[in-house]
Amino acid sequence: MMEKSYLDKRQEDICYNLDVINEKIAEAAIKSGRAPENVRLMAVTKTVDPMFINMALGHGVTLIGENRVQELLRKKDELHLDGVEKHLIGHLQTNKAGQIVGVADMIQSVDSVKIAKEIAKQSIKRGVSTDVLLEINIGGEESKTGFDKSEFLESVYQISEIEGINVKGIMSVPPICENNTILCKFFENIYNIYVDIKGKKIDNINMQILSMGMSGDYEQAILCGSTLVRIGSAIFGPRIY
Numbered sequence: 001m002m003e004k005s006y007l008d009k010r011q012e013d014i015c016y017n018l019d020v021i022n023e024k025i026a027e028a029a030i031k032s033g034r035a036p037e038n039v040r041l042m043a044v045t046k047t048v049d050p051m052f053i054n055m056a057l058g059h060g061v062t063l064i065g066e067n068r069v070q071e072l073l074r075k076k077d078e079l080h081l082d083g084v085e086k087h088l089i090g091h092l093q094t095n096k097a098g099q100i101v102g103v104a105d106m107i108q109s110v111d112s113v114k115i116a117k118e119i120a121k122q123s124i125k126r127g128v129s130t131d132v133l134l135e136i137n138i139g140g141e142e143s144k145t146g147f148d149k150s151e152f153l154e155s156v157y158q159i160s161e162i163e164g165i166n167v168k169g170i171m172s173v174p175p176i177c178e179n180n181t182i183l184c185k186f187f188e189n190i191y192n193i194y195v196d197i198k199g200k201k202i203d204n205i206n207m208q209i210l211s212m213g214m215s216g217d218y219e220q221a222i223l224c225g226s227t228l229v230r231i232g233s234a235i236f237g238p239r240i241y
């Protein structure tokens, strides 16, 4: 018998990984008292070759996330993006906003009032309105971007006044934790902020998406209320930089 080619093997792995992940997402959603459709899977495609991304797109993935503007722009024409949403999930520099507005379906990584204003300005210039999530640095880590917990509510009020963007929810990456108990405290913390702001019914702030959970912790994140999990290595294997 002929040996399986490398590409066949990769395709098999990616499809198998997606099946397992989708099943686990559904289980965790049900465990958290929600319908599986309530939790959306994003395939995080940073560093992944378009050929492998297309394998995932051919196996039911409808949402991809990239960290860098340049990488998204470089890869997008090689991708089978019919009916697929693409989100930016990495820090956005002010001078790159003009390149991503109108290209990304959502910018999940709005981490300052300043970048919110720039995205809005670029959106108005192009006659569009851009969907965004606000990123919280829940662990207050120096190494991470995102709003500080303490300044968050004030910033939300400021952002609610800006025309040209639609705030759809919150994104967060908690610190690496020793155990699940500590990790869940962070997830619960983020969820509470999300629910709290939702309850305030602020104009132009629609809390519909809670983006938290990655390859190593998405089940816990769903149990704590996540509605969108961002998964890279568990689908495509370890990243090679």
Ligand SMILES: *Cc1c(COP(=O)(O)O)cnc(C)c1O
Binding pocket: 044, 046, 067, 089, 090, 173, 214, 215, 216, 230, 231, 232, 233, 234
């Ligand atoms: C890379 C990345 C992910 C995916 O990480 P994995 O551990 O590979 O699933 C999710 N969210 C953000 C913001 C990322 O940068």
